[in-house]
Amino acid sequence: MTKLSFDGRVAVVTGAGAGLGRAYALLFASRGAKVVVNDLGGGRHGDGKSFNAADKVVEEIKSNGGTAVADYNSVVEGEKIIETAMNNFGRVDILVNNAGILRDRSFARISDQDWDLIHAVHVKGSFKTTQAAFPIFKKQNYGRIIMTASNSGVYGNFGQANYSAAKLGLVGLANTVSIEGRKNNIHCNVIVPTAASRLTEDILPPDLFQELRPELIAPVVAYLCHESCEDTGAIIDSAVGWAAKVHMVRGEGSHLRNSIAEDVTIENVRDNWSKVVDMNNAKRVNSIEEATGGIMSNLQALQEGKTSAPPGVIIDEVLLCPRDFIVYALGIGASISNPTDLKYLYENHEDFIPLPTYFILPGINQSMSSNIIASALPPGKEANFSNILHGEQYIEIVGNLPQGECALTSRSFVTEVLDKGSGLIAIVDNELTDKNGNVVAKTQLSTFVVGAGGFGGPRKSTKAVECVPKPNRKADAVMEQKTSLDQAALYRLSGDINPLHIDQQMATISGFKKPILHGLCTLGFSARHVLAQYGNNDPNQMKCLKARFVKPVYPGQTLVTSMWVNGNRIHFETSVKETNDVVISGAFIDLKSGPKVVPQAAAMSGLKSDGVFARIQDGVKQQPDKAKSVNGVFLYNITSDGKQVKQWTLDLKTPAVYEGSPKSGKADTTLVISDDDMVDLSTGKLNPQVAFMKGKLKITGNIMLTQKLVPLLKADAKL
Ligand code: NAI
Numbered sequence: 001m002t003k004l005s006f007d008g009r010v011a012v013v014t015g016a017g018a019g020l021g022r023a024y025a026l027l028f029a030s031r032g033a034k035v036v037v038n039d040l041g042g043g044r045h046g047d048g049k050s051f052n053a054a055d056k057v058v059e060e061i062k063s064n065g066g067t068a069v070a071d072y073n074s075v076v077e078g079e080k081i082i083e084t085a086m087n088n089f090g091r092v093d094i095l096v097n098n099a100g101i102l103r104d105r106s107f108a109r110i111s112d113q114d115w116d117l118i119h120a121v122h123v124k125g126s127f128k129t130t131q132a133a134f135p136i137f138k139k140q141n142y143g144r145i146i147m148t149a150s151n152s153g154v155y156g157n158f159g160q161a162n163y164s165a166a167k168l169g170l171v172g173l174a175n176t177v178s179i180e181g182r183k184n185n186i187h188c189n190v191i192v193p194t195a196a197s198r199l200t201e202d203i204l205p206p207d208l209f210q211e212l213r214p215e216l217i218a219p220v221v222a223y224l225c226h227e228s229c230e231d232t233g234a235i236i237d238s239a240v241g242w243a244a245k246v247h248m249v250r251g252e253g254s255h256l257r258n259s260i261a262e263d264v265t266i267e268n269v270r271d272n273w274s275k276v277v278d279m280n281n282a283k284r285v286n287s288i289e290e291a292t293g294g295i296m297s298n299l300q301a302l303q304e305g306k307t308s309a310p311p312g313v314i315i316d317e318v319l320l321c322p323r324d325f326i327v328y329a330l331g332i333g334a335s336i337s338n339p340t341d342l343k344y345l346y347e348n349h350e351d352f353i354p355l356p357t358y359f360i361l362p363g364i365n366q367s368m369s370s371n372i373i374a375s376a377l378p379p380g381k382e383a384n385f386s387n388i389l390h391g392e393q394y395i396e397i398v399g400n401l402p403q404g405e406c407a408l409t410s411r412s413f414v415t416e417v418l419d420k421g422s423g424l425i426a427i428v429d430n431e432l433t434d435k436n437g438n439v440v441a442k443t444q445l446s447t448f449v450v451g452a453g454g455f456g457g458p459r460k461s462t463k464a465v466e467c468v469p470k471p472n473r474k475a476d477a478v479m480e481q482k483t484s485l486d487q488a489a490l491y492r493l494s495g496d497i498n499p500l501h502i503d504q505q506m507a508t509i510s511g512f513k514k515p516i517l518h519g520l521c522t523l524g525f526s527a528r529h530v531l532a533q534y535g536n537n538d539p540n541q542m543k544c545l546k547a548r549f550v551k552p553v554y555p556g557q558t559l560v561t562s563m564w565v566n567g568n569r570i571h572f573e574t575s576v577k578e579t580n581d582v583v584i585s586g587a588f589i590d591l592k593s594g595p596k597v598v599p600q601a602a603a604m605s606g607l608k609s610d611g612v613f614a615r616i617q618d619g620v621k622q623q624p625d626k627a628k629s630v631n632g633v634f635l636y637n638i639t640s641d642g643k644q645v646k647q648w649t650l651d652l653k654t655p656a657v658y659e660g661s662p663k664s665g666k667a668d669t670t671l672v673i674s675d676d677d678m679v680d681l682s683t684g685k686l687n688p689q690v691a692f693m694k695g696k697l698k699i700t701g702n703i704m705l706t707q708k709l710v711p712l713l714k715a716d717a718k719l
Contacts, residue, residue, distance in 0.1 A: 004223070004226050004228065005031055006028055006031040006094075006222075007032035009032070009093040009094060010033065010034045010036070010085055010089040010091050010092050010093050011033040011034070011035050011093065011094035011095075011096065011225065012038060012092055012095045013025045013028070013038065014038045014081065014096065014097055014099040015098045015099025015100055016035075016039055017037065017039025017053025017057055018039070018197065019195065019197030019199065020221075021096070022214070023214035023215045023217070023218040024098065026064070026218075027218040028222060028225075029061040029067065034089045035061060035066070035068040035069075036069055036071050036081065036089075037054045038075070039053040039071075039072070039099070040072055040074045040099075041072065043101075044199065045117075046101040046118075046121060051072050054072055069084065071084040071085075074099075074121075074125070075124075075125025075128065075129055076125050078128030078129025079128060079132035081129055082095075082132035086136070092137070092143075093142060093144065094144045094145075094146075095129060095130060095145050096146040096225070097126035097129055097130060097145070097146060097147050100122055101118065101121050101199075102118075102163060104159045104160055105162070106158070115162045118162040118163055118166050119165075119166050119169070122148075122163075122170060123166050123170060126147055126170055130145055130173075134181070137181070138184045138186065141184050142184075142186070142227070143185070143186035144186075144227075145177060145186065145189070146190070147171070147173060147174040147188065148191055148193065149174075149190045149191070149192050149235065150163065150167040150192060152164045153165070153166070153167030153170075153171065154167075154192060154237075154246060171235060174188045174189065174190045174235075175233055178232040179233070187230075187232035188232060189224045189231055189233065189236065190234070190235040190236065191221050191236055191238060192236065192237040192238070192246060193239065194212060194238075194239035195212045195213065195216075195239065196210070211240050216238075216240055216241040217239065248284075249279070249283060249284050250282060250285050250291070251276070251277065251279045251282045252275070252278065252280075252281045252282070253275070253276060254275035254278075274371040275314075278369065314413070315411050316366055318362045318408050318432075319406075320354075320402070320405065320407075320408065322405065324494070325353075325354035325355070325358055326344070326347065327494055328358045328494045329341070329345055329354070330490055331492075331493065331494050331524070332527075333524070333525045333528065339611070340659065344539075350656070350658065352404065355524065355527070356395070356397050356441075356539045357395065357520070357524045357545065358494075359395060359432060359440065359441040360445075360523075361494060361496075362408065362430065362432055363410060363412050363430025363432075363443045364443075364445060365495045365496070366410055367412060368496065368498075373388070373414060373449070376414035377417065377424070377426070377452060381449070381452040381455065383452065387450040387452070388450070389448040389549075390519045390520070390549055391448040391548065391549060392445075392547065392548045392549070393443070393445055393446070393546070394445075394465040394544070394545065394546045395442070395544060395545050396441065397440070397540075398438075398439040398442060399434075399439065400540055406434065407434075407435055409435075410430060410431075411431045412428055412429065414428050415444070415463050416458070416461050416463055416464070417457055418457060418459060418460070418461055419454065419456065420453050421453045422450070422454075423450045423452055424452045424453045424455070424457065425448055426447045426449060427444060427447075427461060427463065427464055428444070428447065429443070429444050430442070430445070446464060465546050466546075467586025468546070468571065468588050470586075471566060475562035476563055476565050477534075478560060478561070479529040479532070479561050479563070480558055480559065480577055481525060481559055482557075482559075483517065483521075483555055483556060483558070484555065487517055487556070488501040488516070489501075489502055496518050498518075500512075500515060501515050512552060514554050516552040516553065517554065517555050519549040522553050522559060522583055522584060523574075523584060523587075525561070525574075526547070526559065526561045526572055526587070527545055529563070529572075530561065530572055533563055534565065534595035534596065535595070536660075538660075541592050541593065542591065542592070543590040543591060544590045545588070546586070547584050547587035548584065548585050549583070549584060550583055551582065551583045552583070553576055558576065559575075559576065559583075560574065560576070560577050562575070568591045569588050570588060570590075570591065572584075572588065573585050573587060607645065607646055608675050608676065609646075609648075609675045609678035609682075610646075612682045613636075613657060615682075616657050620655045620657050624655050627655040628652060628655055632668040632702065632708070632709070633649065633653055633666070634649070634650040634651075634667060634668065634669050634670075634705070634706075635647060635648075635649055635662060635669070636648040636649075636670075636673065637670065638674070645675070646659065647661050648660075649661060649663070667701060668702045669700070669701040669703065670701050671698065672697070672698040672699075673696065677697065
């Protein structure tokens with residue numbers, strides 16, 4: 001590892017007679033820099049003066065074999081310090097503005113002197129010294145400057161108003177110096193140190209004080225001053241051998257009026273306040289151009305009427321990426337143990353697609369992160385995390401589900417507020433549209449607000465999509481799946497971070513013995529079950545879904561989804577196997593086309609022959625030309641217990657291998673074979689001629705084409 005050297009460099013460190021400055025000076029000198037050790041040797045509060053402080057450090061450097069010279073000027077006369085450097089060493093490459101004092105007083109008691117002295121040493125001192133060095137840096141086209149700020153400035157600290165103001169003033173100074181210096185290779189960065197020194201001996205707790213050696217920060221400052229460090233305009237927080245970049249961020253903000261023609265009223269501000277202060281999607285603004293550019297594009301959007309949300313309507317842009325869909329699919333129990341689930345879990349799968357229930361989330365997240373419900377309530381009624389329950393949920397998929405990354409506009413508004421006596425129900429409608437303005441999904445959320453009823457409002461809804469009781473007969477199909485103990489921990493990564501689902505304390509306060517599973521997580525499991533059982537596990541089959549949440553589920557419990565077929569409508573009810581409690585009721589999914597009954601084993605666990613087709617899929621991808629040489633489209637009808645359970649298409653013209661019938665045109669050859677025989681055929685256990693003779697393999701269409709195909713399908717073949 002090459003050591004970073006400061007050979008040939010001259011470093012000026014102000015206030016280097018003690019504390020952090022001393023550590024910086026010693027380190028620079030130990031790496032070959034000639035150092036100006038500046039310190040006026042005053043007291044902690046800016047009183048007195050002595051040569052002692054700087055001299056001692058110079059002696060220490062010299063006795064270690066380094067080169068240093070003392071300077072006793074106050075930083076307020078910074079030009080004299082730079083003169084010392086030029087007179088002794090003929091150049092300056094590095095300036096660390098470090099000198100500092102404290103005059104702590106509670107804000108009301110700060111005198112003019114307390115204010116002026118602090119600003120003189122910190123702000124004016126850094127200004128004077130830097131301004132004196134700047135032309136030298138410019139001329140030599142090289143310079144490294146450090147300003148020293150403080151957490152007191154970044155975050156505020158009781159009793160340090162004068163110091164906080166000065167320290168954050170230095171951040172502003174560094175921001176602009178870094179911009180003006182950039183074209184001359186002059187970098188200016190800010191260090192926010194926390195170290196044991198006489199400035200902090202009565203501020204920091206004694207135990208911590210021992211650990212806060214200035215020597216642990218010095219390498220950070222030295223690196224920022226090295227020619228190899230490319231950063232400029234950075235704020236670096238450092239202590240105890242740790243360092244991190246700090247920067248300011250700006251939230252997404254909100255328009256306060258609906259059109260350019262309108263003025264802004266105080267009430268507009270109040271009504272949009274939660275969005276003004278919402279920092280969920282805060283971003284770093286990198287320059288003043290970017291900051292003002294953002295303002296101008298907001299103005300333009302307003303002029304074009306793009307952002308005018310009517311009162312009570314919340315509009316957000318949501319950018320969805322494959323990762324969001326995958327995390328969600330895992331959260332609701334999709335698994336690679338079921339091969340037909342791979343399309344939900346693998347972004348490079350040729351049929352990669354989100355689960356339809358995913359599109360409930362943007363509306364939910366919008367309702368949760370805004371005050372849309374609270375602001376629609378009658379006066380005096382409140383809704384917050386502690387008194388709201390997710391009552392019912394509806395979703396309708398309007399077009400085809402988006403695949404891969406997509407930008408959607410999410411628009412939510414409260415449709416109705418119903419008075420239920422003890423509580424109220426707020427119905428929130430959400431609409432998701434794509435960038436062309438096409439509606440992708442519509443959802444409706446019914447939230448029960450406990451204890452907020454009795455305001456004389458309507459009891460019955462005219463706009464809610466109603467739940468439907470299940471048929472009065474034994475279920476046509478039942479599917480069960482055990483949730484994982486970590487199910488809620490995984491599901492919350494999709495956005496609902498209510499601590500009730502992860503934090504024992506919150507669960508106890510809310511009256512549950514353990515953190516509970518999200519209702520929408522349970523619903524996701526059930527919707528998957530219905531699709532797997534009756535929709536060929538094709539998410540585009542789902543037209544709409546409605547469900548009522550009845551009871552909570554604990555992570556680790558087994559969900560049982562009972563299903564009843566009624567034309568295209570599949571009624572379902574979800575219960576917990578361990579307790580028999582019904583947790584989702586009155587629920588249904590309407591399929592786009594009639595239900596395709598898939599035997600349960602196949603629905604949930606996939607077929608053995610899926611592996612064979614997956615291998616063929618790989619082979620075709622690797623050797624498309626070989627596949628194309630067959631020049632045929634084959635449809636496989638796979639059976640189990642005499643019933644067809646799956647179809648696979650080997651389109652060796654394109655070539656492509658996928659589940660289902662040919663996407664375009666007709667198959668040249670159709671083969672019917674059982675799941676087991678397909679596996680035996682591929683491993684060579686079953687000879688194709690024998691299979692054909694015995695009726696295990698039925699072939700219609702162009703039989704001759706299979707002659708070309710069969711050798712390619714053996715397990716040891718490349719295809
Ligand atoms: P320190 O008191 O040990 O060292 C500061 C040095 O600056 C002293 O030797 C002092 O004589 C010198 N000095 C004061 N006024 C001067 C002037 N007008 N001209 C020349 N030299 C002068 O303090 P420490 O803790 O090493 O502080 C160094 C810098 O780091 C200061 O700017 C301080 O505000 C800043 N800082 C320190 C923190 C800490 O945790 N120690 C926290 C945040 C900021």
